[in-house]
Amino acid sequence: MSPEPAARLGRTLAGRFHLLRVLGQGGMGTVYEAEQVGLSRHVALKVLHPHVASSPGAVERFQREATLMARLHHPGAAHVYDFGQDGGELFLAMERVHGETLEAVTFREGPLPNPVAVDVMAQVLEVLEAAHALGIVHRDLKPANVMLTGELSSPRVKVLDFGLAQVVDGSAQARITASGMVHGTPAYMSPEQCRGEPVDGRADLYSLACMLHEFLTGQPPFGQTPAAEVMSGHLYRPPPPLRQLRPQLQLPQALEALVLDCLAKRPEQRPENAQVVRLRLRQTLTPAIPLSQVPRGEGKKKERPASAPPSPTPEVPSGLPVGVLEEGGSFSMEVGTALAAVGFRVVPCTEKEVPLGDFRALVIVPAPGRDALALACRLASRPEAPPVLLCGEDDLTVMTRAIEGGIYDYVPLPLDPPELCRKVARALRARR
Structure with missing residues (x-):
């Protein structure tokens, strides 16, 4: 550890981040554990190295990138809480991640x-x-x-x-x-x-x-x-x-x-x-x-293995409603039954009445012979839409079109209940 990072310990940067200890050092800066004054919140505070902070245009780029990063809200990304400058030192306050x-x-x-x-x-x-x-x-x-x-x-x-x-x-x-x-x-x-x-x-x-x-x-x-x-x-x-x-x-x-x-x-x-x-x-x-070996343009179907190994039941977040848009047919009932069997709270809906803001995920099951891709993409594009999962034929071309159209995930039919439940559980974690 260089003397400079250790010398900062005990300081309060910008009057609001009290430096407690060094967590690590890298090519861009030193990461400290710090307490955010007034909130009693521990954060990971990255202080950029002087040669980085003093490079041409660095301050402007830092402010632009930090503002953009603060907009990223995903459970799998470390949240950015704050950023600023103190005596020429650029710092970024992030979620303190333990692991x-x-x-x-x-x-x-x-x-x-x-x-x-x-x-x-x-x-x-x-x-x-x-x-x-x-x-x-x-x-x-x-x-x-x-x-x-x-x-x-x-x-x-x-x-x-x-x-x-x-x-x-x-x-x-x-x-x-x-x-x-x-x-x-x-x-x-x-x-x-x-x-x-x-x-x-x-x-x-x-x-x-x-x-x-x-x-x-x-x-x-x-x-x-x-x-x-x-x-x-x-x-x-x-x-x-x-x-x-x-x-x-x-x-x-x-x-x-x-x-x-x-x-x-x-x-x-x-x-x-x-x-x-x-x-x-x-x-x-x-x-x-x-x-x-599957030609994308032809959408060649794949056969499922005759005896796939059993998959573990996913951890089901309780109390998060999952909408199932039923267009008729046996698969709609099968989807709702599979989700409810492992603890998801299932709420049926129809194309005419889809309360997107009330759902944490939406599963769309088309009626036999109907292509629901356009409907799924239209719903997924709405600002209030939760992650949308589309069930459909086990066809690679259709799957690719769905993902490119903004669908969160694709569930091939005939239905594999454990696979469906895993995909929905991931969608709920992403929405939270």
């Missing part, structure tokens, strides 16, 4: 089991969906910026430091300085970041794939050091197949294909957005045929 970073977990545990890695990354993708919808790109997604707040057997994630990489350099350019510091983390950086080009949400998808590659094989696609060699790999070398690194790894082909798709060198060659990746990721552990 362990994925970096620490994987250092101790090594590669994660496939289901755990998929569950963790799917939760991160839910957060990315919410952030990207606001125009927020993380730019420095890595295991050290993802906190686990639950047991590894049932992990809950918190994504930290949204948007702060933009403060370092207005173009999000990754540069190696004279001191050897890299503005970004080379092991998880997209090729466009390495080139110093503008980035969008697909850069985060590349970084997430680097993380998933590490969780499954024990290492990122191109290693971690030296920085120049790692960045050269991102720019010019094809990523190594996961099973080539761990031949003994029992890895679904669809999961490996998804990781490699997200590691495409050009953004337009990657999946369209975080929603599409999350949908594909959740399907990778149980598909009957590899998704990479």
